[in-house]
Amino acid sequence: MEIKELHQYDGTAVRQMLYRNELKEEEVMKHYQAVIDRKNPELNAVVHKTYEEVNHLNERTGPLKGLPFLVKDLNSMKDQPMSLGSKVMEGFKAGFDDVIVQRYKRAGLTILGKTNTPEFGFTPATESMYLGYTKNPWNKDYSPGGSSGGAAAAVAAGMAPFAHASDGGGSIRIPASCCGLFGLKPTRGRTPFSIKLNSLAVSHAVTRSVRDSAVLLDVLQGPQVGDLFATPVSDTPYTGIDHYSLQPLKIAYLADFGELMEIDEDVQKAVQSTAELCESLGHHVEIAYPDFDLHRFMEAFVTVWVVGGALAVKEASRMNGKEPSSENLEKMLYTLVQKGTAYTAMEYEKARVFLGEESVKVHRFFEKYDVLLTPVTSKPSLPLGCYNGEEKTIDEILAVSEQYAHLSPVANVTGQPAMSVPLYWNKENLPIGSHFMGKFGDESTLLKLAAQLEEARPWWHRYKEIQ
Numbered sequence: 447m448e449i450k451e452l453h454q455y456d457g458t459a460v461r462q463m464l465y466r467n468e469l470k471e472e473e474v475m476k477h478y479q480a481v482i483d484r485k486n487p488e489l490n491a492v493v494h495k496t497y498e499e500v501n502h503l504n505e506r507t508g509p510l511k512g513l514p515f516l517v518k519d520l521n522s523m524k525d526q527p528m529s530l531g532s533k534v535m536e537g538f539k540a541g542f543d544d545v546i547v548q549r550y551k552r553a554g555l556t557i558l559g560k561t562n563t564p565e566f567g568f569t570p571a572t573e574s575m576y577l578g579y580t581k582n583p584w585n586k587d588y589s590p591g592g593s594s595g596g597a598a599a600a601v602a603a604g605m606a607p608f609a610h611a612s613d614g615g616g617s618i619r620i621p622a623s624c625c626g627l628f629g630l631k632p633t634r635g636r637t638p639f640s641i642k643l644n645s646l647a648v649s650h651a652v653t654r655s656v657r658d659s660a661v662l663l664d665v666l667q668g669p670q671v672g673d674l675f676a677t678p679v680s681d682t683p684y685t686g687i688d689h690y691s692l693q694p695l696k697i698a699y700l701a702d703f704g705e706l707m708e709i710d711e712d713v714q715k716a717v718q719s720t721a722e723l724c725e726s727l728g729h730h731v732e733i734a735y736p737d738f739d740l741h742r743f744m745e746a747f748v749t750v751w752v753v754g755g756a757l758a759v760k761e762a763s764r765m766n767g768k769e770p771s772s773e774n775l776e777k778m779l780y781t782l783v784q785k786g787t788a789y790t791a792m793e794y795e796k797a798r799v800f801l802g803e804e805s806v807k808v809h810r811f812f813e814k815y816d817v818l819l820t821p822v823t824s825k826p827s828l829p830l831g832c833y834n835g836e837e838k839t840i841d842e843i844l845a846v847s848e849q850y851a852h853l854s855p856v857a858n859v860t861g862q863p864a865m866s867v868p869l870y871w872n873k874e875n876l877p878i879g880s881h882f883m884g885k886f887g888d889e890s891t892l893l894k895l896a897a898q899l900e901e902a903r904p905w906w907h908r909y910k911e912i913q
Contacts, residue, residue, distance in 0.1 A: 482606075489586075493560060522540035522543065569593065570593065573592075591823075608659075695730070724819070746798075755786055865892050
């Protein structure tokens with residue numbers, strides 16, 4: 447294998463080559479730095495390079511020693527910028543590694559950079575006015591999704607074999623879908639999370655392969671001290687789960703939501719194709735969807751999300767010695783702070799309780815089915831500029847999201863694991879992921895199913911198209 451071909455491999459393969467002494471750790475790092483330097487000026491996926499971390503390479507221990515990694519720029523990394531995609535955080539450097547970064551470093555990973563995100567991670571398109579737009583490596587006129595769009599674009603383009611991502615309403619699964627990657631949102635409490643944003647957000651990764659996702663989940667899983675929710679650590683490691691057998695599943699699916707929501711024809715084709723693939727693999731597949739009020743559910747989600755978002759913006763701004771204003775925030779985020787501040791405690795609590803009641807209906811649906819298959823988003827990747835927060839208010843942004851990203855937040859509210867699997871590309875060569883939700887705490891079934899789908903319809907060869 448020539449070193450120039452290294453970025454065509456997943457992290458597990460690179461790790462195996464390191465173990466066999468076919469590669470040296472230093473040449474692996476130099477290779478990925480070169481790919482970042484060559485591709486990033488056009489894609490704008492990595493916003494802060496942390497190449498000096500390579501100086502600590504020989505100090506690292508752990509199962510993933512010698513592998514490069516990228517961390518989303520919403521997380522704290524000691525002595526590095528944490529801009530959160532916002533001018534209000536200009537000049538800020540973190541004083542410590544947060545628990546997510548600590549665990550990645552403990553596993554031996556060398557962090558080469560921090561990836562782009564929309565301002566405070568609040569939109570499903572990575573269009574920060576402060577740090578610039580990130581482009582989709584499959585078609586640079588389109589968005590890579592968000593909020594982990596920088597991470598997804600970087601991994602798809604070969605800047606790293608995998609990267610950290612987080613998900614408070616679809617922010618792992620949407621960019622995974624847009625960039626042709628595998629993206630698993632773990633169960634609430636499976637990995638450490640912030641009490642902010644109403645416990646909707648979780649951390650994990652975007653990867654090229656299912657097995658890489660399993661390895662990284664083993665690295666990250668387990669609560670931190672003080673977590674309000676803690677899903678017990680899995681008795682069986684996720685690493686190697688791609689070799690486990692899978693009994694036939696009962697899979698519900700819905701590709702066409704009728705009057706409830708307009709789903710693009712290409713997206714329907716993607717889901718239908720995946721349903722047929724699942725059936726061909728021996729699973730029982732039938733049309734079904736939980737009986738709950740999706741629109742009222744999303745209205746309540748927006749209330750909880752906006753209030754939590756407004757508080758997060760205020761606290762982060764003050765951490766940098768500033769007050770949120772129209773001068774240091776995009777129009778979208780400034781109006782979000784105003785909107786969130788205007789809600790009463792009663793309105794917030796009413797929305798939160800409603801979400802809890804509706805979540806019970808969704809969980810009961812999974813007493814009958816093992817997995818639910820739906821679109822990730824109602825449309826394929828959107829053209830750049832659809833989420834321009836400099837020009838749009840929060841209400842205008844929410845109107846765009848209502849037509850695009852209304853399905854993925856359900857799993858954040860219920861806390862269930864969910865994933866986007868890259869099984870379909872449209873005529874414009876844009877990837878369209880298929881979205882699977884599983885039972886609470888049951889990442890194992892999703893990972894086994896994803897590995898089965900990966901083997902039946904491998905997507906690896908496609909990455910060569912964007913190298």
